[in-house]
Amino acid sequence: MTSERSNLQTLSALDRPNSYIGKTVPRPNLDRLMQGRGLYVSDIELPRMAHAVFLRSPHAHARIVGIETSAAKQMPGVIAVVSGSELSTVITPWVGVLSHLKGLKSAPQNAIAIDRVCWQGEAVAAVVAASRAQAEDAAEHVLVKYEELHAVTDMRAALDPATPVIHASLGDNLAFERIHDAGAVDQAFAESDEVVEAEFVFGRHTGVTLEPRAVVADWNAAEARLTIYQGTQAPHMVQNIAALHLGLKESQVRVVCKDVGGSFGIKVHIYADEMATYALSKLLRRPVKFVADRVESFNTDIHARDHRCKGKIGVKRDGTIMAFEIDDLTGIGPYSMYPRTSAIEANQVVNLVGGPYVTGNYRARARVVFQNKNVMCQYRAVGHPIACSVTEGLVDLAAMKIAMDPVEIRRRNLIADDAYPCASPSGLRFEQLSHHAALAKLVQMMDYDALRAEQAALRVSNIHRGIGIASFIEVTNPSAAFYGVGGAKISSQDGVAVRVDAQGSVICQTSITEQGQGSESLTAQIVGSVLGVSMDRVRVILGDTDNTPYGGGTWASRGAGIGGEAALQAAKTLRKNILDVAAAVLQSTPSELDIVNNVVVNVGDGEPRIDLSELARIVYFRPDTLPPGIQPELMATRHFVPREYPFAFTNGIQASWLELDPDTGFVKLLKHWVVEDCGTIINPQLVDEQIRGGVVQGLGAALFEKCVYDERGQLTNANMADYLVPMSGEMPDIDVGHVVTPTLESELGAKGAGEAGTAGAAAAVTNAVNDALRPFGAIITEIPLTPQVILTALGRI
Amino acid sequence: MKASAFAYARATSVANALELLTAYGERAKVLSGGQSLVPAMNLRLVAPDLIVDIGELTELRGAAVKRGVLTIGALTRHADLLKSPEIAAHAPLLKDAVAHIAHPAIRNRGTIGGSLAHADPASELPACMLTLGATIIARGPGGERRIAANEFFAGIYETALTPQELLVAVELPLTPKNSTHFFHEFARRHGDYAIVGLAAQASIKDERFADLRLGFFAVGDRPLLAKSASKLVDVAVTSAVLSEAASALDDELDPLEDQQATPAMRRHLAKVLLARCVSLLLARPDLCAGASA
């Protein structure tokens, strides 16, 4: 089902003959990146630049008894060795809480630990030297005396009265708790024919960006200005936070973000070592570079998804789902991350469980606890994979119990496509979703019945394959409801400025950022389409707080939907301005004119009237020839934020087809399908690859990725040999299909697509594994699904 | 991370390399393909004062057959082994094994000498050396030493080599014409070190093993030439015989625990490999069915 756009009185600028919307056009930044001419933070070299290396705690929890730096200071090339208390003269601590997450508490965190370290990897001192190698040499000579403290590592024990409290001032290790109760849950369970329960366990994992976190901070004392070059998703947020804690005005901080080698949410936060780097530059009055190495990345890049969630579902024999109930527990490390907090993931789990389904009976509790491990926070598809795995796992268990086909139980319970607008059991408002259209398309794409027949035939010859299905909803285009209402200075609106230069080319400045997902391309596609200018004449500038409008950046699947709409509106205004001047010059009226292929033409017969370049020449160099009273404005700026719905929900469904070897516990992924509905598709290839990339990260979670901590809080696999990221050799072909339901909140109609793949992939795989395990009577509700886990469940070891 | 500062020398001859190794002893490290040494240096797990790069000693590179012996120079790269007609003809097991080592970029640099000297218990080539009955040739200040493969591997990253010695070549008896082989390993991803692997060479007569050599790897602190193989030789292999061999194998194993597997899982997988190997080599699918029941 493809819903028609109904809110537009006239043909949209997007539907014009030469529109780039819906076309796979090459990304404008491709040549630059392919020819090695990108500019990553690591490439930046400034005069007098020094390199910072952080000495990191080997203990998960310890008191710092003393730091001896004199030997290190004598080492070649060393400029300074700085402790936490020394740095605290230039930077203030922070507390990662937001007021809309009621009851969320955390303790003050310093840029470099003072007196106490709370996780293995927390910085205890910075060594600044002329080169990274010299700083590392010197770091080996900094002597830190520690007194080890009890490390709280198991989240299940964190709330025991016998467990030491990590931050005494907080009273206990509970950071946040949310309880939700909707409908009549007890009654619904009582009326169910079957009630199924399970505990779902999720491995802690992380984003593993190709380019690690990196920052160059350059305090220019003469200008009293700090320039921060950083691979970040949210430059204005960094500007705000850096200024706040360094005692500066925002106008004294410029954040420049050139090329970024992947982020996935890892680079949307403010890290202590980055704050320390800003402060070191101010303290030492020179540029300071910090580039995390791979071991540091594993120990300090935010982790995510460490959840244990008990789930319960009630079902009637006819397949009607009566109620969902969950009890979720997650351990977030010793501090709630700044400034987005570490309660969002659990909060999302509560929000999203049961989301695709009709039942209104839903009870949930989520508890977020402190522990002495690396910090956890938002990573691609925040909370979605947990909520989806729990929901879809429960739905499959219920189906199994009543012997109903997994597709059929979904068909009977997914919210009907004509039931909108409506709300989820947790109160989220849906504008228009398309679960049934997506399901129908998926079944057809994968030829579900044929696959089931193949599965049955192969089972006879001892080949065990499984099919897993997972429906999902995805939060995109967040409004201020996400962070702003809680007091965070994180903008939910974005701005775009477009102008025509003196030769009729277009320069576009946008506040969204590019980390590889195609922000530059989609902006140019929209602006080019609306203006009637070819894309090669549109240049997009992003990632510079001095040179772009104010805005949120790129995260939470918001770039296309919010930044894209701002681009559309700015370009529309500019187009009107251009046509106004053209009409004056041509003694016509704007409504009789159009711009096609860089030329102003007659609407009626398409006859070329005046080149944009010629018009620009007149406007900029011969304004004296314009009629009196005409002041051309060949520049326009517009901002956009969704106001009606707090989030533009998208939906979709995924399926996995895999083979399980019961002798070895190995799983081979054979095929993966996704049908998703992100509304208007601006660039089909970019959307499909976002989906595929997202699926791959979800498959990583399903089969491979896990940060393995021992009971003393030591991360034991902080390297690329032991932490297994998914690689192409193990990835199946991923077929992507679309249902298109544009949001009516914007003229563009685009919703987000960046996280859909990650949201449902692991759930589909887990369901497929359990489907394959059926003949063995084993059920697994834990990821990653390693051979060890599978063999154990099968009783083979 | 960056490696600690080190001095670098490019050896001009084997004699020159040996001089440097003699002078520096344990403070020097030989650099072959660098695929194990350099990552360890970058993690500062090792910090040699001197690197002796033997990369230009072309006389150490290549495989040749002479007088019924296949000699492979220490600097022969994994990628060379894959392409070499001599290896394909006279040690086809090696060709199969090498395909499982890492990824093309690493195979283009990593060498057989480096792999054997490094002696990672999860490596493919050390086990192959046991299976194929290789002799490892080392040269040191006192001249040349010939070390039987089953005496060469001494533990995790430990060999019979002294710090002053250079591994220069390995010698393999030519694989007999009527011989057959099996190579398989279980690894989480393509190119990862194995959780458990098996390199086997056999000759079969009248549907029985006339000879069977089973080189297991990643089942202990060094590769293992399983004695339990003898239980399968010169007998009609039945499920009972196989399971007796499997339990004898179990007694020989001393697997370690690591990120990927517990000892129990390694034992289990080694037995699965044994069953699959025997069943495949004897073309007896029935022998495998037992394992998956």
Ligand SMILES: Cc1cc2nc3c(=O)[nH]c(=O)nc-3n(C[C@H](O)[C@H](O)[C@H](O)COP(=O)(O)OP(=O)(O)OC[C@H]3O[C@@H](n4cnc5c(N)ncnc54)[C@H](O)[C@@H]3O)c2cc1C
């Ligand atoms: C990502 C990755 C995956 C890998 N996966 C596998 C795998 O699956 N299986 C596998 O077997 N290997 C694997 N390797 C290791 C690879 O095969 C190495 O190349 C090999 O183990 C060492 O060979 P090298 O020539 O690179 O030795 P180097 O790294 O140069 O040296 C290794 C050690 O041996 C010593 N040494 C080297 N040559 C000699 C010599 N001639 N005489 C005496 N001492 C010497 C060195 O001093 C050093 O201590 C992997 C490596 C990487 C980076």
